[in-house]
Amino acid sequence: MLDKLLKEALEGGCDFEARLTPKICVIGCGGGGSNSVHRLMRTGLEGVDAIAINTDKFHLSRIDAQKVLLIGERTCHGYGTGGDALLGEKVARAEVDRIESLVREYDIVFITAGMGGGTGTGAAPVVAESARKHGAIVVALVTLPFDIEKGRLRTALLGIAKLKERAHSTIILDNNRLLEIVPKLPIEQAFMVMDQLIAEVIKGVTETICETSMINLDFADFRTMMLHGGASTVLYGESDDPEKVVRSTTRCSMSTLRELLAP
Numbered sequence: 001m002l003d004k005l006l007k008e009a010l011e012g013g014c015d016f017e018a019r020l021t022p023k024i025c026v027i028g029c030g031g032g033g034s035n036s037v038h039r040l041m042r043t044g045l046e047g048v049d050a051i052a053i054n055t056d057k058f059h060l061s062r063i064d065a066q067k068v069l070l071i072g073e074r075t076c077h078g079y080g081t082g083g084d085a086l087l088g089e090k091v092a093r094a095e096v097d098r099i100e101s102l103v104r105e106y107d108i109v110f111i112t113a114g115m116g117g118g119t120g121t122g123a124a125p126v127v128a129e130s131a132r133k134h135g136a137i138v139v140a141l142v143t144l145p146f147d148i149e150k151g152r153l154r155t156a157l158l159g160i161a162k163l164k165e166r167a168h169s170t171i172i173l174d175n176n177r178l179l180e181i182v183p184k185l186p187i188e189q190a191f192m193v194m195d196q197l198i199a200e201v202i203k204g205v206t207e208t209i210c211e212t213s214m215i216n217l218d219f220a221d222f223r224t225m226m227l228h229g230g231a232s233t234v235l236y237g238e239s240d241d242p243e244k245v246v247r248s249t250t251r252c253s254m255s256t257l258r259e260l261l262a263p
């Protein structure tokens, strides 16, 4: 995609900078993933298109995103999959053409999902595969279920294994650690903390790539890192420097992120 843009920009005499700015989206899969995207929109992610994909029609109708995609309507009749990840994968595969036409224009695709249910767990790997097929760099940010969500961990781990094979980088955040950090928060607010963190990771990466600063990474660096790196580490930098030499990339402290990362 980048090579194509470069060629077009050089040949066409078009706005070079605009054409070379990578197109980025975040795709929330399933209920939890869509909720994350909804909250991400409220925190204001500039330059990132928000997309939600779900089997649950009612839930999708309440999501604030630039694009939404209802999948599996004929099988799930607009409801969820009832925790059936194989069904989630099956309905996503059946509509892979629609998924591909959603993702094909992007250079970087972030995928977010709460793993352990049916739609997000089953669809996220299919979305990753589609985006990768069209040349995007794919970064997945997914959560492990709470211990009290009995039986969901196995489903989650199977989904994560598939995701790891397809995404360039998979960042796993553990909901249980969230409970340790914010034990007294109601679940909805605890999810908001997690979603805020997911938002900050995406924001940090996109700002680092898209905005100019002294210590900077551009899309080509990011691409090289993702294509050739194995494990990935997300590092944040903050500075009170009045000249703002280093851009503040996050409000979340690094220790919070470290706490939440699954071992």
Ligand SMILES: Nc1nc2c(ncn2[C@@H]2O[C@H](COP(=O)(O)OP(=O)(O)OP(=O)(O)O)[C@@H](O)[C@H]2O)c(=O)[nH]1
Pocket (backbone or CB within 6 Å): 029, 030, 031, 032, 033, 035, 036, 055, 080, 081, 082, 083, 084, 088, 113, 114, 115, 116, 117, 118, 119, 120, 121, 143, 144, 145, 146, 149, 152, 175, 191, 194, 195
């Ligand atoms: N970060 C975050 N995680 C959530 C949220 N809601 C649920 N989860 C987590 O995501 C897991 C999967 O749940 P859902 O996303 O509701 O399931 P789904 O993908 O819609 O799948 P089905 O409804 O079974 O088809 C849950 O077990 C929770 O651990 C949310 O609002 N934010």
Ligand SMILES: [Mg+2]
Pocket (backbone or CB within 6 Å): 030, 031, 032, 056, 080, 081, 117, 119
């Ligand atoms: Mg659901």
